[in-house]
Amino acid sequence: MAILKGKKVIVIGDRDGVPGPAISACVETAGGEVVFSSTECFV
Amino acid sequence: MDLENQKRVKEFAEQYGPENVVVLVGAAEGEAAGLAAETVENGDPTFAGPLTGVQLGLLCYHVCEPEIKAEFDANVYEENVGMMEMVLDVDDICEEMSDIRSNYCKYL
């Protein structure tokens, strides 16, 4: 069963890992709806 | 996890129902990814944010985990995340994430 299709998706990206917008771009291709996208910074 | 982000996660879980929400993280390390997952599943382990003591049990994955990656358009993933697979310790991240999920996730 699909994990993301039809789901509300919250994206918590990382400045030194994968940033929020890059994850959001992927989610949209899987049929998930990004309701919030943010990028964290530990430095 | 940033306190503002915790607040938003809590609000969205209430608004849409926790069973309809999935959290995707992009952390650079297994430990940080696990910490984020724990926060949205079992509550903020640092006792600082709005999710302290709140066990939402949300479904949470790292963007590089194979079961999530399989759902993406391969080209879009390659363009946006592909290179980071060479940089991140994906095995360590996957191990941390699945550990947290099996312990705390309510919507597996």
Add this chain to the structure above:
Amino acid sequence: MNSVIKSASYVLAHVPQMVIHNGTTQTTERVVNPDGDYLKELPKHLRSFKDCVEYWPNQVYIGNKTPEELEAVEFPYYDKNIDGASRYGKYGEIMPEDEFLLLAQTCDVFEVYYLTRDFVAATRPKLEADPIITDDIKGRIQEGIELSEIEKLVKEEAAEGLYLDGKLVGCVKRAHDIDVNLSAEVMHENIMNKATGVLSLLYLVRNAGINAADVDYVIDCSEEACGDMNQRGGGNFAKADAEIAGLVNATGSDARGFCAGPTHAMIEAAALVKSGAFRNVAVVGGGCTAKLGMNGKNHVEKDMPALEDCLGAFAILVSENDGVSPEINLDILGRHTVGTGSAPQNVIGSLVADPLERAGLTVNDVDKYSPEMQNPDITKPAGAGDVPQANYKMIAALSVKKGWIEKKDMPEWIKKHGLTGFAPTQGHVPSGVPFIGFARDGILEGKYKRVMIIGKGSLFLGRMTNLFDGVSYIIQTNTSAEESQNSVSRDEVKKLIAASLKEFANSLLGTEEA
């Protein structure tokens, strides 16, 4: 002609008490979890000044050790101090908290900063013994007031306390009753930024061997904002720092760009000098009290010292080409543009691969890369990984995609072109700039030909855009000798023109005669 890197300075102020009272991780904790274990445990994890001075990464930062020497030290670093290391270094110094509190007093020009009489009396001889402290600054020291007055200001006027070894020794008053931009907390943050900026400018002038009066422009690239409610962030730290440091002929301005700020500022400085607008431009970045103890929770949890106990600052002097010093090559600039996007490969592509390709080079033509030089001793226990290493892996991974290196050679390439991180997590401070001093020395020694400095910034933290940011530039061996060999001198041009005019005149005469 290209402008040059004339000198660099790097300073630290060891401020354990400010970790407790002013770092935002701690001030936030006092709001959300005041009775929690963290605030109780933290003081036990603060380092002595001696431990801070003898800490390997700090000795690298002030230039007594090199990043190459640090690479040979077994990780982690905090339990392997250098016995007897000096607070004074080739590029600057590590100042203890008492002296720094007094230096900060000399940076206050609005009577908001107070120390007790006893504290000033005890500390004045120590600060005055520091050879970098000028007579001007010594003359600015105020005698201080009674402790009871300070206690009253803290209790009744919301003044921000200044502490030494857990005891109240002074305070910073608010500069306005209503304006939050001039609150005691903000004034404290800005004065500490200014004091570290001033200290780094003093060392910059010393290291460059010039007169303070020779600097004609200052660009401040810190992350703080000074201004009031009608122009928050109006500035200008640059000129405020220059005033105390005695740069009497300098004007200046502030440039901001989160952690990418210093790299933007260096490019601007190089352009100002190359254009002829200014001859000696100082780029200065002061320290950030907010980030003290930023990852303290993780450090305490892992039972290690709270390593984020220093304010860091730097200054770089960009000058007209002297025919010797390493140059900033403005023809090879990396730019993360609005259209670049935030995918890591695009970011690194725009900052590293694109500028090199435009110049007909590959990643192998640059000897060393200085991206974000955060000390991994601080970031790894916090789950943020080894930031410089992650950057090198990204550059190497992109180079594999470009066909510049083989995948199997990635670790070797990283070892050859990479560096071990040694900078305090002070936001803009680690961003490329910590290596400029070593790059200058290494290029002068012939060890490197080209060094790339990369700055990246998290603009999204300001909630104005989701965009990422970054710029990069290359420091290279001085090429002015080659340029003058290849180019034709003014006199030669005059001779050539005269000869061709004569020839033309003769040809006209010849035509008429015929």
